[in-house]
Amino acid sequence: MKVIGVVPAFKEETRIVNVLRAYLAYFDEIVVVDDGSSDRTAEVARMERVHVLRHAINRGQGASLRTGTLAALKLGADVIVHVDADGQHDPKDLPNLIKPILEGQADVVLGSRFLGVEATGMPLLRRCVLKAGRWFNILALGIPKKVTDPQNGLRAMTAEAARRIDFHQDGKAHASEILRCVTRSGLRWVEIPAHIIYTQDSLNKAGTNRTSDAFRIAWHLFIGVFTK
Numbered sequence: 001m002k003v004i005g006v007v008p009a010f011k012e013e014t015r016i017v018n019v020l021r022a023y024l025a026y027f028d029e030i031v032v033v034d035d036g037s038s039d040r041t042a043e044v045a046r047m048e049r050v051h052v053l054r055h056a057i058n059r060g061q062g063a064s065l066r067t068g069t070l071a072a073l074k075l076g077a078d079v080i081v082h083v084d085a086d087g088q089h090d091p092k093d094l095p096n097l098i099k100p101i102l103e104g105q106a107d108v109v110l111g112s113r114f115l116g117v118e119a120t121g122m123p124l125l126r127r128c129v130l131k132a133g134r135w136f137n138i139l140a141l142g143i144p145k146k147v148t149d150p151q152n153g154l155r156a157m158t159a160e161a162a163r164r165i166d167f168h169q170d171g172k173a174h175a176s177e178i179l180r181c182v183t184r185s186g187l188r189w190v191e192i193p194a195h196i197i198y199t200q201d202s203l204n205k206a207g208t209n210r211t212s213d214a215f216r217i218a219w220h221l222f223i224g225v226f227t228k
């Protein structure tokens with residue numbers, strides 16, 4: 001089984017090298033998608049044993065994952081893993097994430113920070129926004145209650161599932177759109193506990209971490225998914 005990691009990256013020049021080095025132990029190949037960063041994200045990533053693709057302009061995490069997933073399929077992946085470039089995921093969770101697929105028990109495996117493992121350093125406000133977001137997903141999008149962490153960026157899928165998951169959101173609303181597709185498509189899915197680490201660095205990242213993100217995501221879902 002060829003397992004390929006897809007790593008979307010936007011302005012991650014100071015973080016991505018260590019992150020990729022840690023991931024390399026778990027993946028056969030890695031596709032990094034530099035999302036039009038103005039810093040040296042692509043250059044530093046290219047020095048590692050990974051494929052680096054680059055968007056000419058910033059298109060968003062969802063668009064980066066779409067680009068990377070298509071590339072992984074072309075590279076012959078049997079299993080594709082979406083995982084962030086900023087060091088918030090714990091690479092040690094990757095074997096557990098991939099295992100249900102390798103054992104033929106699931107087509108899609110979703111990481112959750114709310115399944116018994118305590119997130120490190122998660123601010124209370126972030127926890128509240130994520131919990132409220134979960135109810136938005138349940139009530140407005142019909143995502144099953146069993147999904148505890150709709151906004152988690154850690155997921156693994158078979159190549160067949162990746163071909164079937166048809167998502168169009170370019171920004172962070174892609175996570176809900178993917179979930180909606182997975183839970184309606186007859187794909188076998190499971191959530192597993194996954195660590196998330198919040199550091200001052202991750203919380204300070206420019207252009208992220210705002211509660212207004214949550215409203216933007218809800219709006220994008222409303223116009224892009226809800227009304228479809």
Ligand SMILES: Nc1nc2c(ncn2[C@@H]2O[C@H](COP(=O)(O)OP(=O)(O)OP(=O)(O)O)[C@@H](O)[C@H]2O)c(=O)[nH]1
Binds near residue numbers: 011061083085151153
């Ligand atoms: N913010 C942001 N991230 C992007 C974009 N394109 C790709 N990414 C990458 O997508 C991943 C997730 O982005 P983050 O901003 O860390 O989002 P998050 O982890 O869901 O939220 P935080 O808990 O606030 O860190 C990271 O690896 C980013 O580098 C983009 O346009 N904006």
Ligand SMILES: [Mg+2]
Binds near residue numbers: 084202
């Ligand atoms: Mg992050």
